[in-house]
Amino acid sequence: MNSNHVSPSSLQITRNELWLLSFYRESELAGALIMGRLAQQTDDDELRVRLTEHCAEEARHAWAWTETILEVGGTPLRISETYQSRYHALLGDPSSVLEVLALSQIFERRVVRHFRAHLSWPGTHPAVKRTLQQLIDDEVGHIRWVKDRLDAHAASHGESVVREMLERFQRADDKLYAELSEFRECLEKAFGTRRGEMSIESRLREIACDVLGRDGVDVAHDSSLAQLGADSLDLVSFMMAVEDAFQVEFTKQDQKTMHTLADVAARVRELRRPRQVA
Numbered sequence: 001m002n003s004n005h006v007s008p009s010s011l012q013i014t015r016n017e018l019w020l021l022s023f024y025r026e027s028e029l030a031g032a033l034i035m036g037r038l039a040q041q042t043d044d045d046e047l048r049v050r051l052t053e054h055c056a057e058e059a060r061h062a063w064a065w066t067e068t069i070l071e072v073g074g075t076p077l078r079i080s081e082t083y084q085s086r087y088h089a090l091l092g093d094p095s096s097v098l099e100v101l102a103l104s105q106i107f108e109r110r111v112v113r114h115f116r117a118h119l120s121w122p123g124t125h126p127a128v129k130r131t132l133q134q135l136i137d138d139e140v141g142h143i144r145w146v147k148d149r150l151d152a153h154a155a156s157h158g159e160s161v162v163r164e165m166l167e168r169f170q171r172a173d174d175k176l177y178a179e180l181s182e183f184r185e186c187l188e189k190a191f192g193t194r195r196g197e198m199s200i201e202s203r204l205r206e207i208a209c210d211v212l213g214r215d216g217v218d219v220a221h222d223s224s225l226a227q228l229g230a231d232s233l234d235l236v237s238f239m240m241a242v243e244d245a246f247q248v249e250f251t252k253q254d255q256k257t258m259h260t261l262a263d264v265a266a267r268v269r270e271l272r273r274p275r276q277v278a
C-alpha cells in the first residue's frame with residue numbers, strides 16, 4: 001500500500017476536494033456498517049444474503065475512495081460526520097428494517113445523482129472520475145434490489161405505508177442535501193473535520209448530560225427538553241452553555257420555538273452559517 005506520508009505539495013486535488021472524498025469514504029463505511037448490522041440481526045434468509053452482499057460492496061466502496069485519495073497524493077481525513085449521521089440527527093433511529101431500506105433507497109438515489117453531478121464538475125481529477133463512474137454502476141444495483149423489496153412490502157401491506165415513508169425521508173434528504181450543497185466550496189469549515197471535533201448533535205447531547213444531569217443513554221436527538229427534566233432554570237443554564245459552546249446567541253423567540261435537541265441543533269447550525277460562509 002502507498003505511504004500515508006504525503007506532503008501538501010504532492011496533493012493533486014484541492015483541500016476541499018480531499019475533504020469531500022474523505023466524506024464519501026466515511027459515508028460508504030457507515031453504509032457498510034449499517035448493512036452489516038442488519039445482516040446480523042435479520043431473521044429473513046433472503047434478506048441476510050442481500051444485506052451481506054450490500055455490506056461487502058459498501059466496504060469495497062470505502063476502500064475504492066481510500067485508494068483514490070492515496071492515488072491523488074492525499075491521505076483520508078478523519079471525518080466526524082457522515083451523510084448517515086446527518087439523517088440520524090434529523091430522523092432519529094429507524095424503527096424497522098423497512099425504514100432502513102427505505103432510507104437507503106432515498107440515500108442511494110441521491111448518491112447516484114450527486115456522483116453524476118460531480119463527474120461534470122470542471123477540473124475533476126481523472127482518478128476521481130473513474131471511481132465515481134465505477135460506484136455509480138454499483139449503486140444502481142443497490143437501488144434495484146432495495147426497490148424490489150419495498151415494492152413487495154407495498155404489495156402485501158399497502159402502497160401508502162411505503163410511499164409515506166419514502167416521502168418523509170425524501171423531505172429530510174432534500175433538506176440535508178441543500179445544507180451540504182450550500183457549503184460546496186468550504187465543506188470542511190462548515191462541517192468540521194479536525195481530529196476529535198464533535199458534531200453539533202454530539203456536543204449538544206454532552207451539554208444536556210452535563211447541565212441537566214442526565215445519563216448519556218437517555219438523551220436522544222429528538223428528546224424534548226421537558227422530557228429531559230429541564231425546568232425553567234435548567235433551561236436557562238442549558239441555553240447559556242450551548243451559546244458559550246457554539247459562540248452563538250439565541251433570541252427570546254428562538255428559546256420559545258426550540259423544544260427538542262434537534263431544534264436546538266438546527267438553530268445552532270443556522271446561526272453559525274453566515275460566519276462560515278464569510
Ligand SMILES: [Fe+2]
Pocket residue numbers: 028031057058061135139
Ligand atoms: Fe456505496
Ligand SMILES: [Fe+2]
Pocket residue numbers: 031058108138139142
Ligand atoms: Fe450503495
